Amino acid sequence: MKQLVVLGAGTAGTIAVNKLLPRLAPGEWKITMVDQSPDHIYQPGFLFIPFGTYQPAEVVKPKEQFIPAGVELVLAEVDRVDAEANVVRLVAGRELAYDYLIIASGTTPRPDQTPGMDDPEVWRKSVHEFYTLEGATALHEALEAFTGGRLVVHITEMPIKCPVAPLEFTFLADAYFKERGIRDQVELIYVTPLEGAFTKPVCSTKLGGMLDVRQITLEPDFMIERVDAAARMIVSMDEREIPFDLLVTVPLNMGADFVARSGLGNELNYVPVDKHTLLSKAYDNIFAIGDASDIPASKAGSVAHFSMDLFPENFLNHVAGRPMTAMFDGHANCFIESGDGKGLLIDFNYTTEPMPGKYPLPGVGPFTLLAETQTNHWGKLMFRWMYWNLLLPGKDLPLPALMSMAGKRTEG
Ligand SMILES: Cc1cc2nc3c(=O)[nH]c(=O)nc-3n(C[C@H](O)[C@H](O)[C@H](O)COP(=O)(O)OP(=O)(O)OC[C@H]3O[C@@H](n4cnc5c(N)ncnc54)[C@H](O)[C@@H]3O)c2cc1C
Known part of the structure; x- marks a missing residue:
């Protein structure tokens, strides 16, 4: 049986496992996730807590709730990865051998x-x-x-x-x-x-x-x-x-210290990867996803989400020795609260700047790009429900993973 170990059960790690599991041949894989905290925190909610709009308890749920049956969640701190030996060592002493490793340990304020x-x-x-x-x-x-x-x-x-x-x-x-x-x-x-x-x-x-x-x-x-x-x-x-x-x-903001201890990171502890496939530049059986990688995209949940739409196909091809063909383009979108019940929305990728227009339906919206509207503000608030109920469980959304030019205008 092949061993897949995922370090970090935050936004990217959880979406990855939920999207990947249904596509793996039953009985052929054992998936183990490691995280130091039992709580999954909806980080976009941090913006609203200082102003009393959200209470702290409204942004926390047990991680276990989002981990699919059949996947083991080990609650422990990662000490280091021995990438030559294909082993993860946990602070408590346990060792986890892997065939494939996904690093999804995010970034933290320092x-x-x-x-x-x-x-x-x-x-x-x-x-x-x-x-x-x-x-x-x-x-x-x-x-x-x-x-x-x-x-x-x-x-x-x-x-x-x-x-x-x-x-x-x-x-x-x-x-x-x-x-x-x-x-x-x-x-x-x-x-x-x-x-x-x-x-x-x-x-x-x-x-x-x-x-x-x-x-x-x-x-x-x-x-x-x-x-x-x-x-x-x-x-x-x-x-x-x-x-x-x-x-x-x-x-x-820095990636996890264990990434540095393992010799896998750059100067800010982010793992250098191919920006289209998220495969480590140093090891052929390690991927880094979400904020933990060094891709030149926004460190955002939306990037984790769009890139994870493409990830399972690449992972399966790579494991089978075939070329990875799904090329992530750095697609990100972010609601920007602007106060007084309004907000903006921006949608961009590695090469295209945010432009005005409508999203996701061209000409219709309901969201407006690069302009303040009440609908954008409601979109931002609605996103919390979508996060818990659709994004984390890995459900398919009618939003293309790659950035689309449909609905965008080149004039300002
Ligand atoms: C204030 C704020 C507002 C935001 N607003 C938005 C927004 O509006 N839209 C948007 O798209 N994104 C937003 N984000 C960003 C978004 O939350 C992150 O980009 C996203 O959570 C990244 O997912 P991740 O899985 O890479 O990292 P995380 O979700 O942070 O998960 C990393 C996991 O790794 C675990 N871990 C780390 N080190 C270790 C270790 N040594 N051992 C074991 N476990 C470890 C952590 O416990 C954590 O569970 C916001 C973030 C903040 C802080």
């Missing part, structure tokens, strides 16, 4: 990587983040207690998962303070290492304009050197200083 950021004097007091459940929950209390001053929203370095999330947080903060009647007492500053509001030029111009309209100051090209906890400011490599009363940062 405040420990920036001097001063996790200083106990300021961490979760005046310096917050919303990329973890604990962080988003603590930030909710901090926002409720905030009565005015300088709120700095900050990105440490790219890539980060859901690269639009800090912008969404900023738009929602603007709307939140307006609703509380204290917007005129809050100075909002958006600090990014990018040269504009976002990575893609057309989108960056659009989103930059939305910051302007809301009187949010954009501070581009800011490469942080340290957080000065005593002076309550962030300091850049080129010695710019930005003081804050409340800092909401996105710490450096």
Whole structure:
């Protein structure tokens, strides 16, 4: 019997197993998943917890609920992969031999990587983040207690998962303070290492304009050197200083440490893979999927979903010694909350920037690309139900895995 081991039972690992299992010959495969946590967390919900829209309990469900019968879920931390011996070692001492390995261990925020950021004097007091459940929950209390001053929203370095999330947080903060009647007492500053509001030029111009309209100051090209906890400011490599009363940062995002310990990662612990097939560049029996890989696409659940639509066919061909023919194109789409019950939607891939138009039905929508609508906002909220009920269980959605130009317009 062939052994398939999957490291990480988050978004990508769970979708992969649910899509793959029905296509494997019965009795020929043993699938084992390893994850350090019994909880599956709907991470897009982190955006709404600071503003009290979602409660923490609304974004957590047991992982077991989404793992198909016949697949073993081992709750343990991965210590390392011995890729020469085809063995995974767990921290508790157990070893798992594999014929094929899928690394799906995601990416996590690492405040420990920036001097001063996790200083106990300021961490979760005046310096917050919303990329973890604990962080988003603590930030909710901090926002409720905030009565005015300088709120700095900050990105440490790219890539980060859901690269639009800090912008969404900023738009929602603007709307939140307006609703509380204290917007005129809050100075909002958006600090990014990018040269504009976002990575893609057309989108960056659009989103930059939305910051302007809301009187949010954009501070581009800011490469942080340290957080000065005593002076309550962030300091850049080129010695710019930005003081804050409340800092909401996105710490450096990094792949799992076991990837580095195993000699399988790049400088940020992401596994180098072929960007179309997700096969490791170093080992012919290892794939890396979701945020754990180094593909130049957004680190997003939508990318995990679209790429996993193509993955089973490639996996089966590869195992049978045939060429992999399904070529992933980096397709991503992201709803962008813009506050006041509205949102945008962007749809793009490795080579095509977000463009205006309608999605998913050309000319009809119901979602509008690159423009603020209420329907887009409802789409974002509806997505949580789709995630638990359709995406994670690996059900087929009427959305093409590869990006389509249908419904898109080239003019602005
Ligand atoms: C604030 C926020 C908002 C977001 N909004 C959106 C959005 O609107 N749309 C969108 O598409 N995406 C969004 N995302 C991104 C999306 O959640 C991720 O891209 C997606 O979850 C990636 O899936 P993954 O399986 O690669 O990683 P994860 O889902 O993070 O799963 C990784 C798993 O690996 C396990 N693991 C890691 N290390 C080890 C180890 N050493 N041993 C054992 N287990 C380990 C973890 O416990 C985890 O269960 C958002 C993310 C955040 C943080």
